[in-house]
Amino acid sequence: MNKKTVLISLLLLASAGLAAQNECTEIPCATGIRQILTTAVLPEICTLESKLDTCCTTIGQDFRTTWTIIDAITNKPFTPCPCSATPISTPGTISAPGSYCLTQDLLLTPGQTGITINAADVTFDLNNHTISGGSNGVLITNAGAHATVVNGTIQNTSETGITIGSSGCQFASIDSIATPTGFLLENASENSISNCRALQNSFAGFSLVTSSTNNLTNCQALNQIGIGSVYGFYATNGTTNSFDFCIAAGCRTSSTTAGHHVAGFYATASQTNAIITNGVVTDIQSPTTNVPAYGIIALGTEQTIKNNSVKNVTSGGTAGVGIFANSNLNYVAQNTSCSNDLNYSLVDTLFLGSQANARGVDNVDYSLPNKSNVITTDFSGTYTTIAAIINENWSIESKCEVISDKITLIPAQLPIDQEITPPTSLMGTFTISQPGSYFLRADVSPTPTNPPTPAIVINASDVTLDLNGFTVYGTITIAAxxxxIAIKNGTLTNFSPAISLANGTSNIILTDLLFHFGLYDIQADPGSTINNIIIKNCRFIGYNNYGIDLSSATQINGLLVDNCYFKANVLNATDIAVSNGKHIEILNCQHIMQYQDTTGCLLSDCTNSVIRKCSYQMYQVPGSSNITGLTGISNSGCTKLHIQQCISENNTNTASSGIGFYLTACTDTTLSECKTIGNSNDGGFVFLTTGTAINLDRCVATNNNIGFQIESIDNITLERCLAEGNAGDGFYLNNSSGLVQECVAQGNVITGFNDGTGVASAIAYAANIARNNGTDYSSAGAPFNPVSYTSSPNYWKNVE
Incomplete structure (x- = not known):
């Protein structure tokens, strides 16, 4: 090192409290000087503001100065540590597993590759050396699975710095400088790249082609400058690649040719499920509007763009876009975009600023408080309208209706669902004000407003609305x-709620509908009375609060939910919630509960209700934390309730709370042929709090904490029930009266039958079987004694 660099290094190391003498013994050899600076020194002397919370007024840190200092230090000659692995001093191929270490800088001839790794399980330490020139610095072939490459610099190659064509590899603390592509992943999967930088490359810092499930963390693409398309991070024809805490800064092109682009992050239309989170993008520039500039652009579907900061994106001074992503096809959440030509494009205004947001996410757009939204033209509706007109033999009057801003159609009055004459076509945002049968010819997406306006308003009785396979982006409101009213055959998405039921509505039929990513799917207005609702063959996916929410109504008279599927998107969700209902039937439904504190079916103060042949099952999202607090069926204050042939399974994956069937203060209730399996901690069947006349017949509880936990219930009857393999008691009863008859408790850890009341209990136990439990029979801590307890309680013909 020269004297100036040594002085800088000593000052920096001293400021972090690191030993400056004998670096190779005080600091691990695998740790390069840049790694020391970035992980130990810089945090002591720099305050890095990754989230631009005060974006347009103050910026806490300009990274260019920081990296200039680091470059000045790291690009000077550095004395490496001695190699403890197999030494390499010339270009060549590694063809056997093992650990290898570069002993000197390599200067390649044109077309030459520095190091080729052609064997699995290779560790290659560049040892803070530099590979310069040639075509490729380091090449990992398909045979080089599980390679590890660390600590060094690749520069001035003609093709790529690092080329990765294998799986399960790891790369850390590598700089790729002044190459066309810094890091190329092609036909690569499950690789990890961390703390790496791509600087001054002419095409892309990091390029992923036909590659999937790769993870890039704390990587930086800095000052990519080219004459064609230029990208910081580029992904195409792959899936599930993630970019976390990455930086793209200073991407520029001098091209004025249409078809070229410049972007910090670019996910093409063939890339699905890209995950771009916690990133910083700044200074993305092109000289003309012919060459679009983007901070983050996602053209595919199911991408996640969350918690990123984007600023200073410009394309000819007018056309640069901070974040370009369709919020109806991708998850765009909690981002900050400012000081760009246009901060967002294709992100619905409902998802910006403090406006109402059906998904519960806010993207900050700093242009909103100070000026009106930039007007953009979306031609999709125009083309859809043109296609509909030229492909259909419509009258001039019909065409005029189609191209009008808002349509109020008055079709011939028809009996509901009979459709004895051709239905009337509907396009755009509209109101149905006359009886009749209607169908859609295109998706319906209302103009965003605050508060949101409904997509469709039904203001007439005797109406059938066939969505005809199309999608409604918003709420369908059924007036008081x-x-x-019948609605069928289509998708409802981006709503809160999807279908709104006003007071006094009756005879509502909803069939063959997909409810997708809303806050509430079906909701009755607070204080309303609703009569006779039928919901059949519907799927409820990704809602944030309730699938069917009838909990705020004053009265629900008649509800049938048949053959429906439920899968919520967040914790504390409820699939079906009904309060103050009469004549409720829930049949043949499947409930998948994948987030904490989810409830499948919640009935409160309902009368004459039936739940039959429904399943409630936990599903843990891969990689998510443990799920607790799931409840299959939870009923409170209900009378004349019958639950038949239902199963609640695995409703927690920890020793925390999870209940199969939970009843409080219910009376005149029967459960028959129900099963609860693997519900930890709280139990399988849990009945509490001043209920009366509860009957369980042929029910099974296995592998729960307590199989049957029944307390404070008057007149409880259990017949032919099985409790097996539970971590606590098989049957625990603490009640004033009841009968337990012909039940079996086996293989339970603590007690088979445990009467918590003891001598004062009036529960009769008859013809039961207990075997292989910790204790087969126990009464308030003492064994059942047929001699002492001959009358109250009555224990007879119980078999051990």
Whole structure:
């Protein structure tokens, strides 16, 4: 090192409290000087503000100065540590597993590759040396699975710095400088790249082609400058690649040719499920509007763009876009975009600023408080309208209706669902004000407003609306007092709620619908009375609060939910919630509960209810934390309730709370042929709090904490029930009266039958079987004694 660099290094190391003498013995050899500076020194002397919370007024840190200092230090000659692995001093191929270490800088001839790794399980330490020139610095072939490459610099190659064509590899603390592509992953999967930098490359810092499930963390693409398309991070024709805490800064092109692009992050239309989180993008520039500039652009579907900061994106001073992603096809959440030509494009305004947001996420757009939204033209509706007109033999009057801003159609009055004459076509945002049968010819997406306006308003009785396989982006509102309304055959998404039921509506039929990513799917207005709702063959996916929410109504008279599927998107969700209902039937439904504190079916103060042949099952999202607090069926204050042939399974994966069937203060209730399996901690069947006349027949509880936990219930009857393999008691009863008859408790850890009341209990135990439990029979801590307890309680013909 020269004297100036040594002085800088000593000052920096001293400021972090690191030993400056004998670096090779005080600091691990695998740790390069840049790694020391970035992980130990810089945090002591720099305050890095990764989230631009005060974006347009103050910026806490300009990274260019920081990296200039680091470059000045790291690009000077550095004395490496001695190699403890197999030494390499010339270009060549590694063809056997093992550990290898570079002993000197390599200067390659044109077309030459520095190091080729052609064997699995290779560790290659560049040892803070530099590979310069040639075509490729380091090449990992398909045979080089599980390679590890660390600590060094690749520069001035003609093709790529690092080329990765294998799986399960790891790369750390590598700089790739002044190459066309810094890091190329091609036909590569499950690789990890961390703390690496791509600087001054002419095409892309990091390029992923036909590659999937790769993870890039704390990587930086800095000052990529080219004459064509230029990208910091580029992904195409792959899936599930993640970019976390990455930086793209200073991407520029001098091209004025249409078809070229410049972007910090670019996910093409063939890339699905890219995950771009916690990133910083700044200074992305092109000289003309012919060459679009983007901070983050996602053209595919199911991408996640969350918690990123984007600023200073410009394309000819007018056309640069901070974040370009369709919020109806991708998850765009909690981002900050400012000081760009246009901060967002294709992100619905409902998802910006403090406006209402059905998904519960806010993207900050700093242009909103100070000026009106930039007007952009979306031609999709125009083309859809043109296609509909030229492909259909419509009259001039019909065409005029189609191209109008808002359509109020008055079709011939028809009996509901009979469709004895051709239905009337509907396109755009509209109101149905006359009885009849209607169908869609295109998706319906209302103009965003605050508060949101409904997509469709039904203001007439005797209406059938066939969505005809199309999607409604918003709410369908059924006005007060209407009857005989049928909605069927389509998708409802981006809503809160999807279908709104006003007071006094009756005879509502909802069939063959997909409810997708909303806050509430079906909701009755607070204080309303709703009569006779049928919901059949519907799927409820990704809602944030309730699938079917009838919990705020004053009265629900008649509800049938049949053959429906439920899968919520967040914790504390409820699939079906009904309060103050009469004549409720829930049949043949499947409930997948994948987040904490989810409830499958919640009935409160309902009368004459049936739940039959439904399943409630936990599903843990891969990689998510443990799920607790799941409840299959939870009923409170209900009378005349019958639950038949239902199963609640695995409703927690920890020793925390999870309940199969939970009843409080219910009366005149029967459960028959129900099963609860693997519900930890709280138990399988849990009945509490001043209930009466509860009957369980042929029910099974296995592998729970307590199989049957029944307390404070008057007149409880259990017949032919099985409790097996539970971590606590098989049957625990603490009640004033009841009968336990012909039940079996086996293989339970603590007690088979445990009467918590003891001598004062009036529960009769008859013809039961207990075997292979910790204790087969126990009464308030003492064994059952047929001699002492001959009358109250009555224990007879119980078999051990």
């Amino acid at each position: 007092g209407l009857q005989n």
